[in-house]
Amino acid sequence: MKRFSEVCFILLFVGFLCAVPLLILLHGSKLQALYYENRALSAPPELNTQALLSGDYFSRWDGWLTDHVAGRERLLKLNTWLDYRLLDRPAVNGIVEGAGGVLFPFQAYGTWDLDYLAGDAAAICDDLAALDELVTSYGGRFYYVGLPLQNAFYYDRYPDYLENRYWHISAMTEAFAGAMADRGLAFLDLEPVLRAAQTEERPLYAASDHHFNYYGAYLAYRTVMERITADLGRDLPVLTADDLASEDLPNPFLGSRDRKLYGLWPGSEALTIGVQRDPVAFDRTDNGTPVPAQVFRLPATEAETVDYNVYMGGDVAETVLSTHRPELPDLLIFGDSFTNPLETLFYTVFDETRSLDLRYNDVSLLDYVAEHRPDVVLCVRDDTSYLSAEGNGRIR
Amino acid sequence: MVFSSMTFLFVFLPLLLAAYYLLPARARAWRNGVLLAFSLFFYAYGGPPFLLLMLLSIAVNYTGALWAAPGRRHPRAAMALTTAADLALLGWFKYAGFFFSNLARVWTGLPVPEVTLPIGISFFTFQGLSYVLDVYRGQARAQRNPLHVALYISLFPQLVAGPIVRYTTVAEEILTRRETVSDFSAGAVRFLFGLAKKMLLANQLGLMADEIFAVRPEFFTVSLTWLGAIAYTGQIYFDFSGYSDMAIGLGHMFGFHFLENFNYPYISRSVTEFWRRWHISLSTWFRDYVYIPLGGNRCSAARHIRNILVVWALTGFWHGAAWTFLAWGLYYALLLLGEKYLWGRALERLPALLRHLYALVLILLGWVLFRSESLTYAGRFISAMFGAAAGGWTDGRSLYYLLQFRWELLLAIPASLPLRDWALRRLEARDTALSGLVLTWGPKAAALGLFALSFLRLVSSSYNPFIYFRF
Incomplete structure (x- = not known):
């Protein structure tokens, strides 16, 4: 039983590690823009000496991968549901619900010099x-x-x-x-x-x-x-x-x-x-x-x-x-x-x-x-x- | 590259697993080669020029250990030279800016070099030093194959944020380890629990801590400063112990068995106990290579006090080139000395609850010192915690943070306690079919569930720093 559970677990774990990049390759977002986030999808980074030496080239791939995860909008919606509806956080994705259900932008605490x-x-x-x-x-x-x-x-x-x-x-x-x-x-x-x-x-x-x-x-x-x-x-x-x-x-x-x-x-x-x-x-x-x-x-x-x-x-x-x-x-x-x-x-x-x-x-x-x-x-x-x-x- | 990133989880790790496990187990040298190549890429990912620095460090330690081995001519000089070279590299890249900027305060016009801190330099330097010192002491054999030394120093799981793995721990495993399904499975479970600590707790508490530690002192309230201190106390533990869990878990997946780095430090009943449970690999490093050579506690009280002060000043500075880190180190030196010479016996007579409270409050204050941008800020922060807050006792902002992060704050309590160990012991003791089933499947199912949640947070969030990368 122990051995069986270990093999099953490893298959699931490694399967997940492999499924995400494969799904990105096969079913990654074909959109040019993310509607709910109101922004363009990040483009693949350009390889140049400066970007390579500074480490930017590789780190930008991380942003690209995150943007192109298959089902990204569904995942983000699920994450929002968790925070907003299940965990009932006051501020979710920069939005706060006020009296009467009015939605507001979350205003960062801080001080403003009025001069x-x-x-x-x-x-x-x-x-x-x-x-x-x-x-x-x-x-x-x-x-x-x-x-x-x-x-x-x-x-x-x-x-x-x-x-x-x-x-x-x-x-x-x-x-x-x-x-x-x-x-x-x-x-x-x-x-x-x-x-x-x-x-x-x-x-x-x-x-x-x-x-x-x-x-x-x-x-x-x-x-x-x-x-x-x-x-x-x-x-x-x-x-x-x-x-x-x-x-x-x-x-x-x-x-x-x-x-x-x-x-x-x-x-x-x-x-x-x-x-x-x-x-x-x-x-x-x-x-x-x-x-x-x-x-x-x-x-x-x-x-x-x-x-x-x-x-x-x-x-x-x-x-x-x-x-x-x-x-x-x-x-x-x-x-x-x-x-x-x-x-x-x-x-x-x-x-x-x-x-x-x-x-x-x-x-x-x-x-x-x-x-x-x-x-x-x-x-x-x-x-x-x-x-x-x-x-x-x-x-x- | 950080473990909690898309690139690591879904590109680097699957490719490494494939390249590594497609090679037959008997092709140990090839498997080591794959690990080394991926480890070097792992480090180069954050900035290829620093790879040269690490390779230089590897070369220095490899050569130094060969020369410092017992039986060679002038081993002491070789050891001293290698140590000096290691410390010079660390000193320049980590402390030059701090040293010159402080000097420039009295020596106006002195140019302050702008040196970028290579990630993980403190960790790989200390690993290299321990290798050379162990060889010099005859506790380890000098490795003739430079690739093995390179693999030991650059092994990606512990490369940039520890634990500080001693050469003696992995020397045999580099040559003859055996990867098993059980090890891989246990390692993956451990890795996923560590990932969840990072993604689900540390990052959220970090958001809260960062915001509160950015508040100007004139807006401090008592409740806000306590919340900030608590949040950072949680963040640094789940961040660093999460990373250690991931490193140890990854080690298991490739057949290595690193020593534990944390042992539920927040259940300590004294500061002395805390340092036996927190960042164990660093404490033992300083114990073995600095404290004991200085004479440890087997000497006069005055020398013992000196030894403690030296070790803790160094421990503070190891964490960063700033006065706050030095103060943090000395703060612990004074507490440890206090427990040794002044109130230790009285402390032991207190009820356990009070001792826990004593230790937790002192640890909390220590983290304020550690997290603050300056000693002045830390002073005002701590004063505010004890009532001297310009904004009074509480404010709406405190309520917001409590509501916004209540789940993480609540979850942080059981996650800091050895509940998992307790539950496992209970289940093992029952010895029923059900308990066996839970023991077999429970941790794995929980790990996969946490993986799904961590993945969800990873895709959704952009706040993902590792605190110990900068050390």
């Missing part, structure tokens, strides 16, 4: 002042629309014993708002508006995603449009609630935070879109190429998972929506992915709506504005990005 805020705010607002000067020079208007990120919006639902960092976001917002006011720039901080309208029955932010939902987007759109129409003194065709029919997609929604948990969040929420009762016709080009005139990228079947990329099909470097109504003004909207659901609404008010995402576009914003001279320029950013000069904070 830098004023300097950073001044620098970024100087750039924004340059943009404002350019826009006003030809009679246009520039607005900076500030939105709370989901974790800032629901900060009071973050577990008490963890550090929600809201004090840091508040300090950043205060420094930024002060610098904008000093330069006479139009800063529309929508946090108070959204917070006042939020109810348990009709939340404005997703619980499992870092964005607002369609209701939040619609409220933001209305609020901004009220300010624009008042400033322009024009009666623009702003969509009212009656013009839109909200529709919850039947597909399972995978929010960005839930995605980090491999969809294991026990809660549920639907992705909502606003269907225009009397649709405004338009043409669409993405990065200069005509594409179907759609503002929602809907899946083929109801079983497919949907995510925030339903709005405008996700982040695109440059999108142009033309409604061919020259009597209306033109809009340029730039910012991170918060712009996506907003674009599905704003385009109905303008003749031509241009959208830029400077994270994926090397164009000079000032040159672009000078070239197209939009009547209204909107910068849409979340409150954790106000002081960032990267991506859509790259004004000059």
